[in-house]
Amino acid sequence: MLFCNYEVYVIQEVENIVPGDCKNEINCVGETPEVVFHKSHKKLVIEGEKWMKEAATSCIVAATVTATLVFQAAFSGTSGYDKLSVFMTFGFSDALSLFSSIAAAIIFMSIITARYKQDDFLETLPRKFILGVVIMFISITSMMVAFGTTVYQIFYEKKAYLMLGLVGVSACSLMLLFMASQFSLIWHMFIYTYRPGLFRRQAKSK
Template identity: 45%
Template sequence: MHHKALQLVKYLCGKIKSSKPVYSRALLILKPPLLLAAELGVCEVVEEIIKTYPDAIWFTNEKNHSVFHLAVLKRQEKVFNLIFQMSGHKHLLLMSQDVDGNNILHLAGKLAPEYQLHRIPGAALQMQRELQWFEEVEKIVKPNYKEDKNSKQETPAMIFTEKHKNLVKDGEKWMKVTANSCSIAAALIATIVFAAAITVPGDYADNGIPNFYRATAFKIFSISDALSLSSSVAAIIMFLSILTARYAEYDFLYSLPKRLIWGFLMLFVSLITLMVAFCAAIFLVFCNQKAYWLLVLVVVSALVPVFMYAVSQFPLVWELFISTYRPGIFRKQGTRVLY
């Protein structure tokens, strides 16, 4: 259906281009679908219309918003990339203002539509995405645009701060609740592995040396227990740094997401090594009794919490990683000459 719809768009555009007078018919017929496609992020329709009638790039709505402005205002990444890769008039489009005197950086400073924000999990990630948009648009405009004022005497930075103050508060609350919950789990693991370190399996001999100190399983237990303790303490430190952060706007761009990523990873490492230490301790106790079915049952049961943690937290960690470390919103591709 998508392919057939695109074929229909190409056919209609060709018919309009061959009709006379071209401009009036294009303005009447192509303008509404072009602006709507820019708002909805249907870049194929935008590309086909502009390829057919290049002057459609100048079409604007009642607020003097072109497809470039609408892509920024509605946070349509694909449409913006399409227009940005065009040769020719993109810099002229960046210079235009709407009826309220807003340049394109003012529009980037406004809050994204709710349906776009809801696609991103967590208020902190939503705030990070908004900062990425503002920062990327800031890179492609002239330096004096940062200080331009609209009809209300507002600069882009002033608009961004005003429109995103509630999102900053929500992001702070989300980060603190997440960090607090995870720090409790990390503290519990640290307590368990510290207790296990001073009560080793098999007890001690009369000379104070553990009875199983020559066994390979005991070495595995000792190393895993030490790794679990160090990683859980590291996780507590990372989550504590989140709880004590200042929560300025730009902290949501890199600082806070990186701390949360490392906190989650350290917590995951501590959980894995805790389960390895547990399995090694059980093996030391039951290895001489040849209760292999019991050992298999213990290993399988130890994998359950690791699997549950991975399934429940991996999507969030992956989203954090991609959002923080990806190259940027605007793909650096070769210029596509559409007109």
Template identity: 40%
Template sequence: MVFTEEHKILKEEGEKWMKDTSNSCTIAAALIATVMFAAAITVPGGNDNSNGFPIFSGSSAFIIFAISDAVSLFTSATSLLMFLAIQTSRYAEEDFLYVLPKRLIIGLGTLFLSISSMMVAFSATVYLVFARKEAWVLIPVGALACLPVTSFVLLQFPLFLDLVYSTYGPGIFGKQSNRPFY
């Protein structure tokens, strides 16, 4: 009871931070899922009028597009579900130890995979559309496709590492170091 009363403000601040973080990531995951679903339906190059199959279906870049689009769609949906689970959590004290951090770790990890595979799908589409006539476009597009992935890693990876370490690393009673003069 004393612990609960003494940490009431900390629990409320943790709940607010967790909801704000998951809310922001929910928006990103929903946008990615929407875009990747639309990209799966409207394939690059369109469909052949005679048989209805995609025009570029024989190309290896099209297969890369299809696989990365599916991976991005499924991982963004998983990320969306994890962040929605955080939003609707009961926020009990014991949930802050493993349940909420685990959901946030899974959500951030799948959001990273979603962004990465979305950039692969985009790059494959640009390759399919421009590779034959405007090959010079591929180099700047490939370089710029790495920008969102790198930005997300630089901005969110420290949080991801802190969550993994604090959730699954040595506890406060665990052995901290083997070095004698630390």
């Protein structure tokens, strides 16, 4: 998908610097440069579409599982809190996790149902995917906070501080693992989607 995003990005940059007359010139078989480019990269678009749909489907499954867990926790974990602050923290984080996981699933669903034209790989699809992953991270983080408040309520009263610390470290490790697993992909998508034009940046540096 990144290769497809980069190829569309390059041809757009080339179009910005070539004379306007060259864009409409045709070759010996009556094809414009744009038509030749689309034909030569048709296979790449198909591969990018396949990868994007598979990735979005996997993320929808993860978002659905998260939404199911926090939805059940909302009913099973609303009692037994002695401190109002702990109860409010649990309620807010659980609700945030539920809503953000549903929002992430909707975003990834819009990716699956997209048109998948070559121009969509330049900005539309990467932006949706980046937004979906960011919201998914918020959902997972909120779920860990809700889980942490429940663990705090249980182990703090029993003065099991060591167990409380281990659970906290484990929860933080899961969030860091999620960030590490997605960082490279999201970073490259962000660069190819939001960075300045390739040739404009080179001209500026000179």
